[in-house]
Amino acid sequence: MxxxxxxxxxxxxxxxxxxxxxxxxxxxxxxxxxxxxxxxxxxxxxxxxxxxxxxxxxxxxxxxxxxxxxxxxxxxxxxxxxxxxxxxxxxxxxxxxxxxxxxxxxxxxxxxxxxxxxxxxxxxxxxxxxxxxxxxxxxxxxxxxxDPREEYIRKALEMIELKSSYTVVLDTGNGAGSIISPYLQRELGNRVISLNSHPSGFFVRELEPNAKSLSMLAKTVRVMNADVGIAHDGDADRIGVVDDEGNFVEYEVMLSLIAGYMIRKFGKGKIVTTVDAGFALDDYVKPLGGEVIRTRVGDVAVAEELAKHGGVFGGEPSGTWIMPQWNLTPDGIFAGALVLEMIDRLGPLSELAKEVPRYVTLRKKIPCPNEKKARAMEIIAQEVLNAFDYKGLIDIDGVRIENDDWWILFRPSGTEPIMRITLEAHTEEKARELMEKAERLVKEAIERA
Structure with missing residues (x-):
């Protein structure tokens, strides 16, 4: 940095x-x-x-x-x-x-x-x-x-086609997606209900499309009896999705579903994700003929690996998706159209989401001065072997250790003075036990740094 x-x-x-x-x-x-x-x-x-x-x-x-x-x-x-x-x-x-x-x-x-x-x-x-x-x-x-909007919509309609029409609630968060996302959905033949679609620069909700910030979208989907709710962040490079029952679909679940759909649509191949993505993706796409490759956090790392391996799809567990058949830019708007095509071909989102395995994910942020990050990470890399019994280690972006039924990622934030711990395990008990150990290790490393 x-x-x-x-x-x-x-x-x-x-x-x-x-x-x-x-x-x-x-x-x-x-x-x-x-x-x-x-x-x-x-x-x-x-x-x-x-x-x-x-x-x-x-x-x-x-x-x-x-x-x-x-x-x-x-x-x-x-x-x-x-x-x-x-x-x-x-x-x-x-x-x-x-x-x-x-x-x-x-x-x-x-x-x-x-x-x-x-x-x-x-x-x-x-x-x-x-x-x-x-x-x-x-x-x-x-x-x-x-103004390339008409061309964008025309090209998107060449790649995505719906057999039926759906009711879509679209929350663009007063961001730039409001000038195109609702129009693309309408051109696909859907009934569109817009929320926060005036591009004012004054944001009425937190821009990251997560369960908390999309509570109004979820409520609207239920009240309007809609088929799906779609949301974007400020520049619409991300997507957040609410299913037909008005529940926010967790990022990891949505990532797995759309990766699986891309394999169905474009054929077997490599799926690129980041070191902070969980096992659900691997477990869901392997039977469909997908192979998962992990890289550094950030859309550019995902795009580079996609280009290198000729991958089918790339995405982060933050709602950032890259469809290489379309473009190497993360695109929440095209992603929204793709979600509708998936529902059109495979059925309601609430049913599809049940097919994705669920594990327990825990996240922790630990304050760490920027100047201590590099040394603290060196100490973590040395000490992790003594603290945990693991089978694999990936150190392309932070340190990720994994076993058959759990993984832990230690990673310094690229934007804030914090260390991040992300982990996943099959049970709540195991996840808590791992987090306690991991937290102790990180705090000691920061003290020694």
């Missing part, structure tokens, strides 16, 4: 660390890195979006880069537009599911995949040096406005 870029681009409080000056310089750094070409720029609904977008665009133009301004646009639409307009990169001004006082800058490659940590490091070096490309008055980049 660099000075500016974290796990998911730059994400800071507006007019504190994230200022128009920084956005201007990120634009200049990206233009210098690219050395010309075209960049698509979109923003989410945050009140600071236009300010930061204009500053970033000015920086790009000053380096001779042409800009396609797609205005208010969810992250999936930016990823789609990069390929549609044959651009060399894309930028979304978004803080995804963070509170409204935050904003961020996330950069995308020509293939729709997010910039890798290595690429972000290059941008950091240029930012730090202040050595930006400057072009003459007659070589300054041009800017044009474009």
């Amino acid at each position: 660099g000075k500016y870029f974290g796990t998911s681009g730059i994400r800071e409080v507006v007019n504190e660390k994230l200022t128009p000056e920084l956005a201007l310089n990120v634009g200049k750094a990206l233009g210098t890195y690219l050395g010309g070409g075209t960049v698509v720029v979109g923003r989410d609904t945050r009140t600071s979006g236009e300010m930061l977008k204009k500053a970033l665009v000015s920086g790009l133009l000053s380096t001779g880069v042409d800009v396609v301004d797609i205005g208010l646009a969810p992250t999936p639409l930016t990823g789609f537009a990069i390929k549609l307009y044959g651009a060399d990169a894309g930028v979304t001004i978004t803080a995804s599911h963070n509170p409204p006082q935050y904003n961020g800058i996330k950069v995308w490659q020509a293939n729709g995949m997010a910039y890798t940590p290595e690429m972000e490091n290059e941008l950091e070096k240029i930012l730090e040096s202040g050595n930006f490309r400057k072009v003459a008055w007659n070589e300054i980049g041009s800017i044009r406005k474009a």
Whole structure:
């Protein structure tokens, strides 16, 4: 992690660390890195979006880069537009599911995949040096406005088709998904009931689509007797789902179901997920001919592995899904259409969810100063062998140890001064016993660090 870029681009409080000056310089750094070409720029609904977008665009133009301004646009639409307009990169001004006082800058490659940590490091070096490309008055980049929404919907309808019509309640959280997600669902032939769909930049619910933040969506699904409820975060790169009985479908269950459906739709193959995903996915997709590969946390790591292995589907247990047949950008909007197709082909979500095995998952956050993280992780890696009797170890992102009926992941947060412990076991008793041990180990490691 660099000075500016974290796990998911730059994400800071507006007019504190994230200022128009920084956005201007990120634009200049990206233009210098690219050395010309075209960049698509979109923003989410945050009140600071236009300010930061204009500053970033000015920086790009000053380096001779042409800009396609797609205005208010969810992250999936930016990823789609990069390929549609044959651009060399894309930028979304978004803080995804963070509170409204935050904003961020996330950069995308020509293939729709997010910039890798290595690429972000290059941008950091240029930012730090202040050595930006400057072009003459007659070589300054041009800017044009474009709206790729119709194309996006048209292309999505080529890949997804419903035999029946459904009642869908859609909660876009006052985010950028509101300008396209309800329209795609309607074009699929569904009856759409919208919640929080005015893109105001003032969020009436917590943006992360989880059981707590989607209580109103769940209630609406029950009251309206709807077939499904779908929700997004601020930039609609994530999806949260409520079933036909008005229950939030846990992320792990939904991840397993959609991975299984992608295998049914596109054929057997590799499913890519992250080190914090549980056993349910493996147990559900193996009989269908799926093989699970685990990688670092973050959509770019998932996209890289998908591209490398030619995988069928990639997803994180946070509602972030990547459908490589569509794009390498995480896309909650296309995911929503896919969920409807799965219901159309396989039956009600409440019934499908019963097929996914359930295990006990526990999570803990332990305060840890950022400067102690690296040493604490070294100590954990050394001590874990003495503390636990395990069969396998994965250390690509933190330390994950696993046995036949449990696993534990120790991982420093990429965005907060905390250590995360995530574990899963077959019984509540075993899970608690493991967490007690794990917590002790982490606290001792932080003290010694």
